[in-house]
Amino acid sequence: MHLFRKIKEWYSLSITKHTKWFLFLIISLLNVVFILLASTWLMHVSDHDNLGLFAGVYKTFTMILDAGCIDNLVQDNFENRVLVISCIAVILIGTLTFTGALIGFITNLISGIIDNVDAGKRRIIAMNHTIILNWNTRASEIINDLLYKVDKQKVIVLVAQGKEEIRREVDERLTDTIRRENRAVREQVKNRMWLYRTCYCLVHRFRNRVSVIIREGDVFSTKQLEDISLKHAKSVVILGSDADNAVCKFESRERMNTQKKGNALTIKTLMQVADMTAGDDSNDDQTIVVEITDSWTKALVDRIIKAKERKSTDGKKAKNHIVAVDVNKTLGQILSQFSLMPELNSVYSELFSNKGAAFYSAPATGKEESIEEYFDTHFHAIPLTRMMVQESLHRYFVAKEKEDGTYISKEKTTPIQVDMNPSYDNGVKNIVILGHNSKMYEIMEGFESFKREWSSSGNDLRITVIDDQESLDIMQHYQSHAFVTTYAADIFDKDRISEKIREIVDNSHSDTSVLILSDDDVPKEDIDANALTYLVYLQDIILEKIEHGKKTGVPFDTGSIDVIVEIIDPKHYDVVQSYSQNNVVISNRYISKMITQISDSFEIYSFYQDILSYDDAQVAENATSYESYEIYLKEAKRFFRTLPEKCTAAQLIRAVYKQSIDPQVFKTQCNPTLVLGYVRPHEEMVLFVGNQNDLEVELGPRDKLIVYSLH
Numbered sequence: 001m002h003l004f005r006k007i008k009e010w011y012s013l014s015i016t017k018h019t020k021w022f023l024f025l026i027i028s029l030l031n032v033v034f035i036l037l038a039s040t041w042l043m044h045v046s047d048h049d050n051l052g053l054f055a056g057v058y059k060t061f062t063m064i065l066d067a068g069c070i071d072n073l074v075q076d077n078f079e080n081r082v083l084v085i086s087c088i089a090v091i092l093i094g095t096l097t098f099t100g101a102l103i104g105f106i107t108n109l110i111s112g113i114i115d116n117v118d119a120g121k122r123r124i125i126a127m128n129h130t131i132i133l134n135w136n137t138r139a140s141e142i143i144n145d146l147l148y149k150v151d152k153q154k155v156i157v158l159v160a161q162g163k164e165e166i167r168r169e170v171d172e173r174l175t176d177t178i179r180r181e182n183r184a185v186r187e188q189v190k191n192r193m194w195l196y197r198t199c200y201c202l203v204h205r206f207r208n209r210v211s212v213i214i215r216e217g218d219v220f221s222t223k224q225l226e227d228i229s230l231k232h233a234k235s236v237v238i239l240g241s242d243a244d245n246a247v248c249k250f251e252s253r254e255r256m257n258t259q260k261k262g263n264a265l266t267i268k269t270l271m272q273v274a275d276m277t278a279g280d281d282s283n284d285d286q287t288i289v290v291e292i293t294d295s296w297t298k299a300l301v302d303r304i305i306k307a308k309e310r311k312s313t314d315g316k317k318a319k320n321h322i323v324a325v326d327v328n329k330t331l332g333q334i335l336s337q338f339s340l341m342p343e344l345n346s347v348y349s350e351l352f353s354n355k356g357a358a359f360y361s362a363p364a365t366g367k368e369e370s371i372e373e374y375f376d377t378h379f380h381a382i383p384l385t386r387m388m389v390q391e392s393l394h395r396y397f398v399a400k401e402k403e404d405g406t407y408i409s410k411e412k413t414t415p416i417q418v419d420m421n422p423s424y425d426n427g428v429k430n431i432v433i434l435g436h437n438s439k440m441y442e443i444m445e446g447f448e449s450f451k452r453e454w455s456s457s458g459n460d461l462r463i464t465v466i467d468d469q470e471s472l473d474i475m476q477h478y479q480s481h482a483f484v485t486t487y488a489a490d491i492f493d494k495d496r497i498s499e500k501i502r503e504i505v506d507n508s509h510s511d512t513s514v515l516i517l518s519d520d521d522v523p524k525e526d527i528d529a530n531a532l533t534y535l536v537y538l539q540d541i542i543l544e545k546i547e548h549g550k551k552t553g554v555p556f557d558t559g560s561i562d563v564i565v566e567i568i569d570p571k572h573y574d575v576v577q578s579y580s581q582n583n584v585v586i587s588n589r590y591i592s593k594m595i596t597q598i599s600d601s602f603e604i605y606s607f608y609q610d611i612l613s614y615d616d617a618q619v620a621e622n623a624t625s626y627e628s629y630e631i632y633l634k635e636a637k638r639f640f641r642t643l644p645e646k647c648t649a650a651q652l653i654r655a656v657y658k659q660s661i662d663p664q665v666f667k668t669q670c671n672p673t674l675v676l677g678y679v680r681p682h683e684e685m686v687l688f689v690g691n692q693n694d695l696e697v698e699l700g701p702r703d704k705l706i707v708y709s710l711h
Contacts, residue, residue, distance in 0.1 A: 130153065134239040153210045170214070178207075185200075185201055238290040266290060285319075287598065290325070291595075325595060339433075340450060352608075353597075375657070379409045413651055419644075420640060420660065429510075431515060440475050465486045465487070467489070494537055512560065528572045535563075630708075631707070634705050639705055649693075649697055657672065673709040676688060
């Protein structure tokens with residue numbers, strides 16, 4: 001009795017805990033016993049007793065798989081009714097127990113394995129890949145920018161839900177980029193012979209080098225993070241979640257306000273990831289990039305960085321590098337700089353990406369040659385600065401490829417003389433802001449820091465914000481900026497808005513920049529709607545002035561109004577471009593590109609922070625000393641007292657730098673200046689990459705130099 005209970009207990013536990021494999025064992029044993037018994041019986045009732053058990057098992061097995069094989073036993077002897085009936089019974093029973101049960105079980109098992117892989121329940125073995133945790137409006141652009149990497153990229157995305165929608169978004173984004181790049185390739189050789197065009201396009205066609213796996217799961221689960229090989233990843237990107245734009249406006253705004261206070265989910269995810277990457281069994285030099293949008297989250301992230309960043313076992317490398325990217329601050333700085341210098345959009349669009357020229361960093365020993373010595377042997381890169389990041393010294397430069405920073409050339413260049421203006425100032429800046437977004441505070445801080453740095457140089461900054469009264473009331477800190485005036489006008493009041501813009505443009509004695517902001521605190525279907533509406537209003541004003549100029553015989557200078565349109569959804573890019581605006585800013589795209597670069601080189605973010613921030617108040621008020629370098633666009637006719645003659649990029653770069661550190665010219669404080677290229681407004685932007693001796697430069701008075709300088 002005790003043995004019987006033990007057997008029942010074993011059966012109950014086995015079928016409960018290992019149901020699938022227990023059933024497989026029972027079905028297999030049942031089929032083995034049935035085939036043995038059936039073959040023995042069939043051999044007994046047939047005339048084939050001399051075949052033996054093995055031959056009987058074979059004939060029985062083939063008969064179950066193919067009923068036509070019954071002839072092997074029955075042949076023409078159908079009078080043996082016992083044999084015929086036995087064969088039919090074996091076929092019927094075998095069809096149920098073997099074909100139906102065993103093969104059906106194996107088929108379902110294979111389907112289950114496929115479903116588990118697709119559902120993200122199987123472990124992925126990967127090395128040196130990029131992991132993205134969570135999803136937001138910036139995520140697809142991170143993956144998209146990896147298309148421009150030379151080597152193949154592997155990306156694993158882990159999200160709580162929405163896998164199929166994300167998969168479609170990624171496929172659509174990558175397909176769109178690949179098609180656009182291949183159209184550009186075909187455009188380059190459209191006038192060549194058919195055979196040449198075909199061969200050229202085959203060789204140079206843009207290829208997808210990114211493998212993307214999207215899984216649904218719990219980003220806080222250690223097991224699921226290990227299943228995507230987090231400890232062996234090259235980089236981990238922790239994205240902040242968007243306010244759910246699919247819900248109504250009021251609920252969306254409530255979620256947005258909650259996120260402004262702090263993002264506990266980001267902290268929780270970072271703690272889990274930081275703990276795993278700090279372990280001895282994880283790879284060294286892993287980069288963790290985490291998005292932050294508020295001061296509360298930033299303070300906690302800084303504490304986690306201090307607690308979890310550690311050296312490897314041998315002390316030679318770091319286990320992980322945690323970089324906190326302040327999204328709102330960075331975008332606020334970028335948008336304010338674009339308003340002040342609109343052409344920076346095209347400059348940063350290339351330098352902040354993996355396509356074309358870019359900022360690069362490399363470890364420095366402190367014994368590298370000076371910039372003047374570097375200029376003697378390097379003609380494929382422009383050195384910028386050196387900075388200490390996480391107790392390590394790094395050098396930064398601009399080049400087309402990272403290897404260009406160390407490429408030594410035996411070429412020489414003939415020095416030229418330039419005549420720089422040491423008292424250069426930016427003049428009067430008139431800016432009109434239409435609308436608002438969640439980064440208004442940071443945008444205003446960017447303007448404030450610029451005004452502090454340049455107030456003593458004769459610069460005058462005037463900003464007019466046109467927005468609805470409710471939004472102006474919310475943004476009370478406008479009142480703290482003396483250079484800002486506000487004008488209340490509802491989005492639907494076209495006449496009132498247009499009248500104010502005309503008044504500002506007509507009364508301005510210098511160019512006017514119009515910054516059109518996209519409200520990111522709206523339901524999904526309303527994204528970019530206000531920005532596109534403002535753009536239509538502005539385009540009507542420009543067309544009106546062009547027509548008026550034709551009638552009066554005084555042509556309207558379209559270059560006197562620079563339009564910077566911020567959009568959130570990249571799908572609206574072509575719509576905005578159809579209005580012939582040169583500066584379309586997809587704000588999320590800049591953050592995504594920066595995150596992609598930081599994932600490769602964590603130390604580049606410190607450089608970005610430096611060039612996007614103007615000097616602080618204490619230094620600027622002194623007006624005789626500047627500490628941080630920024631990227632400026634400076635008009636050639638005012639940057640030089642006399643425009644230089646036609647020369648090479650190598651000659652111009654070296655001549656400007658040499659004079660910028662000459663204390664006889666810059667008597668108050670030397671202003672080391674490196675020329676990175678130039679912009680021909682509304683025509684082209686040229687960066688000095690590749691062989692500088694092969695690039696000819698002939699500056700016009702309205703051209704603007706792209707310079708890296710203190711002031």
